[in-house]
Amino acid sequence: MATLKRVVPTAVAIVVGVFVLLSVFTSNSAFDAIGLYLIDTAVVIAAFALILGVINVLRVHGRKIREVQTGRFYSFVLIAAMLVVLAVGLPTLPGRPSGPSQPAIQWIFENIQAPIQASLSGLLVFFIITAAYRLLRARNLESLVMLIVVIIVLLGQVTLGLVPVLPKLKDWILDVPAMAGVRGILLGVALGAVLTGIRLLLGVERPYSD
Amino acid sequence: MELIGLVLLLLILPILLFLSFRVQAGKADELRSIPGMEGLPELVGRSAETGQSLHVSVGVAGLGGGMTADTWAGLTLLSQMADEAAACDTPLIVTVADATVLPLAQDIVRRAYVRNGNPEGYDPTQVQLIAPNAMAYASGVAGILEREPLTANVMVGQFGDEYLLMGETGAQRGLRQVVGTADPGTLPFAYASADETLIGEEIYAGGAYTSKKPIQIASLLAEDWLRWLVVAGILVATALKILL
Secondary structure, three states, X not given: OHHHHHHHHHHHHHHHHHHHHHHHHOOOHHHHHHHHHHHHHHHHXXXXXXXXXXXXXXXXXXXXXXXXXXXXXXXXXXXXXXXXXXXXXXXXOOOOOXXXXXXXXXXXXXXXXXXXXXXXXXXXXXXXXXXXXXXXXXXXXXXXXXHHHHHHXXXXXXXXXXXXXXXXXXXXXXXXXXXXXXXXXXXXXXXXHHHHHHHHHOOOOOOOOO | OHHHHXXXXXXXXXXXXXXHHHHHOOOOOOOOOOHHHHOHHHHHHHHHHHOOEEEEXXXXXXXXXXXXXXXXXXXXXXXXXXHHHHHOOOOEEEEEOOOOOHHHHHHHHHHHHXXXXXXXXXXXXXXXXXXXXXXXXXXXXXXXXXHOOEEEEEEEEEOOOOHHHHXXXXXXOOOEEEEEEOOOOOHXXXXXXXOEEEEHHHHHHHHHHHHOOHHHHHHHHHHHHHHHHHHHHHHHHHXXXXXX
16 A cells, blocks of 8 residues: 555656656647646646635634734734635626626725735835845955955946946946856756756656655 | 757756666765755754744745746755654744645645654644745745744745845844755845855755665766756857857
8 A cells, every 4th residue: 555655646747747748849639638638637736726725824824813822913814804805706796807807806906915015025125235234244255256246336337437447347247257157057957957857757756755 | 949858858868877877886976065955954953952943935936837846846855854853853834835835745744744653743734825926925934934933944946036025034033044046036135144055956956965866866967967068068169159
């Protein structure tokens, strides 16, 4: 039984992976149809995962309220907001759009969620300043190099034409060493992602089973 | 484009097999040291000593999208940490942003407790779905980092600018932080706020560092070989462009 529990999920994952890969690499209509069916199935399963997610949110925050834990007020607000949105959005009114397109839901998103998100994005500026301060305290050679580069780039940005060499130096830093570094990281990431996919296809890496 | 992908795949498989045989025969090089990866068991140990929780995040992406590999990397590390946490009864708080990741993360933590002979120790609310929106997820996690008694914060997966809300909260609270992401735009923020940073493809190396299976180690060595091939290709193309 234990062997079955280990082998079946791995076998399913490998077979599904191979079929989807074949549908990508070939133009065979049978493989295309199988690949599409498997992807559609995954989408349906993902929709069920959302229901599990809602249950999880209710359990986690319901417990916080029940056990009078720290931050229970926020949990209460979260559950109340979720239930209100569901109560407003779920019923289908004749002749009116339903779900997220419903005017009441649109109003909630535009007047509550969007301003809160905008405020959080604004808050990021202050976090960037504290992060930059922490980074630029020259604690080692790397931080020192970063500090010098940041000063050059900042001065290159606000030189007002007084020191003509600084904007050119800034452009060179951004276009050559910085771009080379980013491309190096991206190449490594691409190779890493491909090999992760191969490990999955071979059943070597499988956190989904023992 | 599909042909290039197929050629790459067919090129990788024999290299992987060859290197796997070399690793099994003990002829392969040692894996290079990644301090962030090697320090993870110590974080679990410290949490066990203090009795305080350890927070693990697997990023803001889900499974099935373009960032699946990053989320998978986070889940692989979670699998390792959940095993160690279950073995020494360390409380673990896992947060996810996407509903597709939730059942998998819950199953990983549950199986870790079962494997270590303590199925009752598993609490399904240890794994929490925060919010599918990246900014909302970040503010939820920042709240956890602020309020919960924690010793460390491990975040590996896909993160964008919203990372700063979490990373800075953890740094200001003095938590020991290990952060890994493949997004070059987020890496400077991670470097600024974390004690250890996993840069780019280092996040995919978790399985090889923990399980030490020959095929896992071979896949990392294959990655290095392919990187040299890409470098050689770039140099040859540059030389041809200059000469012709």
